[in-house]
Amino acid sequence: MNKAYNVAIAGATGAVGGQMLACLEDRDFPVKQIRLLATARSAGQTRSFRGKPVPVEELTESSFTDMDIAIFSAGGAASERFALAAARSGCVVVDNSAAWRMDPEVPLVIPEVNPHAIAGYAKKGIIANPNCSTIQMVVALAPIYRKVGIKRIVVSTYQAVSGTGKKAIDELRNQTAALLNDTPWQSRVYPHRIAFNCLPHIDVFLDNGYTKEEMKMVNETRKILEDDSIGITATAVRVPVFFGHSESVNIETAAPISPDEVRSLLAEAPGVTVADEPGSNIYPMAIDAQGRDETFVGRIRQDPSVASGINLWIVADNIRKGAATNAVQIAEILAERYLTGS
Numbered sequence: 035m036n037k038a039y040n041v042a043i044a045g046a047t048g049a050v051g052g053q054m055l056a057c058l059e060d061r062d063f064p065v066k067q068i069r070l071l072a073t074a075r076s077a078g079q080t081r082s083f084r085g086k087p088v089p090v091e092e093l094t095e096s097s098f099t100d101m102d103i104a105i106f107s108a109g110g111a112a113s114e115r116f117a118l119a120a121a122r123s124g125c126v127v128v129d130n131s132a133a134w135r136m137d138p139e140v141p142l143v144i145p146e147v148n149p150h151a152i153a154g155y156a157k158k159g160i161i162a163n164p165n166c167s168t169i170q171m172v173v174a175l176a177p178i179y180r181k182v183g184i185k186r187i188v189v190s191t192y193q194a195v196s197g198t199g200k201k202a203i204d205e206l207r208n209q210t211a212a213l214l215n216d217t218p219w220q221s222r223v224y225p226h227r228i229a230f231n232c233l234p235h236i237d238v239f240l241d242n243g244y245t246k247e248e249m250k251m252v253n254e255t256r257k258i259l260e261d262d263s264i265g266i267t268a269t270a271v272r273v274p275v276f277f278g279h280s281e282s283v284n285i286e287t288a289a290p291i292s293p294d295e296v297r298s299l300l301a302e303a304p305g306v307t308v309a310d311e312p313g314s315n316i317y318p319m320a321i322d323a324q325g326r327d328e329t330f331v332g333r334i335r336q337d338p339s340v341a342s343g344i345n346l347w348i349v350a351d352n353i354r355k356g357a358a359t360n361a362v363q364i365a366e367i368l369a370e371r372y373l374t375g376s
Contacts, residue, residue: 038375039064039065039066039102039103039365039375040066040067040069040100041058041067041068041069041101041102041104041105041365042068042071042103042104042105042120043068043071043104043107044071044072044097044105044108044112044120045072045106045107045112045130046070047079048072048108048199049200050107050130051070051108053353053354054107054357054358055070055081056358057358057359057361058362061362063362065083066375068083069091070088070091071090071091071108072092072093072108073092073093076090078090093108093112095115095119097120098123098125102369103128103365103369104120104126104127105128105130105362106128106129106130107131108131109131110131111133113129113134117129117133117160118160122159125159126368126372126373127160127161128361128364128365129161130163132165132246132250134158134160134162135162135164135254136254137160137162139157140157140161140162141153141155142254142257143163143364144164144172144173144176144360145363145364145366146303146305146306147173147176148259149367152368152371152372153372155372161364161368163357163364164254164360166193166197166279166350166352166356166357167247167279167281168250168255168258169329169355169356169360170279170281170349170352171187171255171348172254172258173303173305173355174306174329174331175187175255175285176259177300177303178300178344179259179261181291182287182289182290182291182342183287183288183289184264184286185264185265185287185342186265186286187265187267187285188267188268188284189269189281189283189284190268190269190271190281191236191251191268191269191271191281192232192273192275192279192282193236193273193279193280193352194273194277194279195272195274196352196353197356198223198224202224203276205220205221205224205228206228206229207276208220209221209228210229210274213229213230228274229274231274232271232273232274234269234271235272236272237250244268245270247270248269248270249268251266252267275320276324277325277351277353278319278320278321278323278324278349278350278351279349279350279352280318280319280348280349281347281348281349282346283345283346283348284346285343286340286341286342286343287343290341291344293335293344296334297310297334300331300334305327305355306328306330307328307331308334309322309330309332310331317332317333317347318330318331318332318333318347323350325351325354326350326351326355327354327355329348329349329355330349330350331346332346333346333347334346
């Protein structure tokens with residue numbers, strides 16, 4: 035990229051917003067001007083970008099004047115309120131909330147999977163970042179889908195508390211310390227204790243018995259792969275891990291494929307690292323994915339209970355690839371292929 039771009043981050047003081055800022059710096063995105071936006075409560079704080087302090091400003095509808103790209107991680111309500119205002123200012127929005135993901139006029143993009151969809155940003159000026167658990171699963175499954183097709187997906191997720199935010203991280207830390215020291219503990223973020231426990235409950239329950247998080251994985255996967263015929267069922271579980279989502283994924287492919295063929299296919303896939311040597315105790319773990327941008331895949335094996343069945347274990351950092359990095363990758367393609375910059 036020879037040109038530079040004015041970039042705004044909405045929700046810059048949050049965990050994901052901070053990672054977005056770090057990703058822009060780590061990946062050497064051509065930033066001409068950076069504008070950090072948050073609530074009035076956070077306005078006046080500073081953050082560092084390329085060694086210089088940057089003030090945090092209050093997020094308003096006029097915040098996007100002269101901006102080329104706005105990366106949102108301020109929550110669904112803020113995205114619904116401010117994203118269209120940003121787009122009207124001529125700024126392209128990359129939104130990390132669920133607010134626009136299923137809008138038929140908004141592309142839902144994983145750069146390794148469907149970068150062509152970014153071209154659809156012109157309809158509303160918005161591109162949606164998928165759910166973190168969807169991103170890592172589809173990064174791993176897309177090469178298999180393209181090679182032999184996928185008829186059905188059964189996924190169980192084991193999701194870190196950072197997916198809920200900083201207050202959840204603090205709750206796990208405080209509960210763990212309290213229990214280890216035999217002192218009273220409190221639960222404010224989750225309906226039950228998260229320390230030394232697993233909660234089969236992420237987001238609200240729907241009338242069909244699934245949670246919104248589970249149905250996000252179903253609907254988003256079909257939209258990204260542009261295939262509504264795939265059968266998908268999900269169970270999303272919150273576990274006492276700080277960073278890194280893990281997933282047990284079982285697929286039934288349309289045509290047979292062996293575990294060795296899957297390993298070879300994924301070894302060449304963009305954004306995927308295969309870690310699959312169980313005899314040497316090598317398999318993906320959340321602690322290994324923390325701070326990394328790759329999606330790690332292991333425990334690749336045949337499912338003997340169904341024809342053309344394959345099991346996989348998929349791990350990624352939910353704050354990096356599951357949110358910040360994916361958004362910055364979208365911005366990179368925007369800058370390279372679609373925007374003029376200055």
